[in-house]
Amino acid sequence: MPDFSVLTDYFDVYMEGFLNTIYASVIALIASFLLGTVIAVFRISSVRPLRWVGTVYVEFIRNIPLLLVVYIFFLGLPLLGITLNGFVCGTIGLTVYTAAFIAEAIRAGIMSVPKGQTEAALSSGLTYVQAMRYVVLPQAVKIVIPPLSNQFLNLVKNSSVLSVIAGLDLMYFGDKVASDTYATIDTYLFVAAFYLVLTLPLSFAAHRLERRLAKHG
Amino acid sequence: MMTRKWLAVAFMVLVMSVSVMTGCGNEKGGNTPGASDGNPDAGAEETLLDTIKSRGKLIVGVKYDTKLFGLKNPANNEVEGFDVDIAKALAKSILGDETKIELKEVTSKTRIPMLDNNEIDLIVATMTITEERKEQVDFSEVYFKAGQSLLVKKGSAIKGIDDVKKGTKVLAVKGSTSVDNIIERAPDANVLEFDNYQDAFSALKAGQGDVLTTDNAILYGMMAQDPGYEVVGEPFTDEPYGIAIKKGETELVDAVNAGLAAMKESGEYNEIYKQWIGEEPAE
Numbered sequence: 440m441p442d443f444s445v446l447t448d449y450f451d452v453y454m455e456g457f458l459n460t461i462y463a464s465v466i467a468l469i470a471s472f473l474l475g476t477v478i479a480v481f482r483i484s485s486v487r488p489l490r491w492v493g494t495v496y497v498e499f500i501r502n503i504p505l506l507l508v509v510y511i512f513f514l515g516l517p518l519l520g521i522t523l524n525g526f527v528c529g530t531i532g533l534t535v536y537t538a539a540f541i542a543e544a545i546r547a548g549i550m551s552v553p554k555g556q557t558e559a560a561l562s563s564g565l566t567y568v569q570a571m572r573y574v575v576l577p578q579a580v581k582i583v584i585p586p587l588s589n590q591f592l593n594l595v596k597n598s599s600v601l602s603v604i605a606g607l608d609l610m611y612f613g614d615k616v617a618s619d620t621y622a623t624i625d626t627y628l629f630v631a632a633f634y635l636v637l638t639l640p641l642s643f644a645a646h647r648l649e650r651r652l653a654k655h656g
Numbered sequence: 657m658m659t660r661k662w663l664a665v666a667f668m669v670l671v672m673s674v675s676v677m678t679g680c681g682n683e684k685g686g687n688t689p690g691a692s693d694g695n696p697d698a699g700a701e702e703t704l705l706d707t708i709k710s711r712g713k714l715i716v717g718v719k720y721d722t723k724l725f726g727l728k729n730p731a732n733n734e735v736e737g738f739d740v741d742i743a744k745a746l747a748k749s750i751l752g753d754e755t756k757i758e759l760k761e762v763t764s765k766t767r768i769p770m771l772d773n774n775e776i777d778l779i780v781a782t783m784t785i786t787e788e789r790k791e792q793v794d795f796s797e798v799y800f801k802a803g804q805s806l807l808v809k810k811g812s813a814i815k816g817i818d819d820v821k822k823g824t825k826v827l828a829v830k831g832s833t834s835v836d837n838i839i840e841r842a843p844d845a846n847v848l849e850f851d852n853y854q855d856a857f858s859a860l861k862a863g864q865g866d867v868l869t870t871d872n873a874i875l876y877g878m879m880a881q882d883p884g885y886e887v888v889g890e891p892f893t894d895e896p897y898g899i900a901i902k903k904g905e906t907e908l909v910d911a912v913n914a915g916l917a918a919m920k921e922s923g924e925y926n927e928i929y930k931q932w933i934g935e936e937p938a939e
Contacts, residue, residue: 517862525848525864603855605827605848605864615849618831 475541588645803891816889
């Protein structure tokens, strides 16, 4: 039986971290979706330099550990004279990192729509953007939802990386409570419960969305 | 329940390995100060100081793993540091020759048992003088004023604990008493905690905080690594290091104190201090 005093005595501490984890996750979720979409479009663009930029971004970012991405912003940016605090650096790092995976998920979705459809749309007089907007993307979205929701769940969990750069997130305060009380296992059990409060509804919503899109498809 | 069981097993293994280690220590104690006691005069009690003089060698317990104080140099296998040099200077003052010394490795756990078993004459091993320890051993005068202090970039406006105010970003290490101490002394400071000293120091270098706080002995080590940073102000917690001597050996305590006083008088103490700590001792 876990020691609930570890939860009740430090509830405010957990809450501060929990809120910061929500903030970081929501900001990074929106930002990484936008950035990821742009990178995906670069990746499949017919303009060669854009393709290169997209490919270099994806291959560089997704093949180094998230921890290092975050350190680059926290310890590296100051070398250029820009010092941002742990929360901001962590959120930027999360965004940049997750965007690489989102770009790949979106690219895969778009590629899975048969090429003939784009050709047909273009030959019927639509511009490239219009063809994407009205023909390809609506079909791609359905394919993209499951891998995308996976990335968003990972993002929420990965936000714990903020704890190593004093980003004041849930994990940071969890570490603090654990070292204050020495009730390490109990503390982390409660931390896990807080993460579940965030991730389970997200997971559930993703499933519902998938089912609905499948029905109307 | 399972975890409890495993914890209990782990604890037992720990206890057993500690007792094995101390057991080994005892066996090696063939060369104890007591063993070389060749004095046939059984009536008069020979003091430890007499034993040391007739043995012609001072046996000192020092740390082998502590930066700046007692660290085995892998290049030449010599143990070097502030504590080691103080010990050598004491050998010179008691026996007239700083080479008449034997160093033995101690840890915080083994040092008092080794002193009690006559395996070592003195402990010069970053040992803080506490009331509790005074019941087990005798201490010399303070030879190093340790305590929690502040490390800042050279030229910082922060010159001591009183300059740590609201909004000052203080970097510390998670789960250390130094966090509690700084919050007590500067409740309005913005304390940011990191997983280890390396991360905290990197954050300080990156300008993510204004000061780094922990024991000054560790801060001096960082200062040695990067001279762009300095320790400022007096330590604001009191953890004076003393040289420990087996209880009741007052003659040896007096000899050690006389040695320390002479070292300070001659300037040798300041030299050793400056060599290892990187600055003059504060008065």
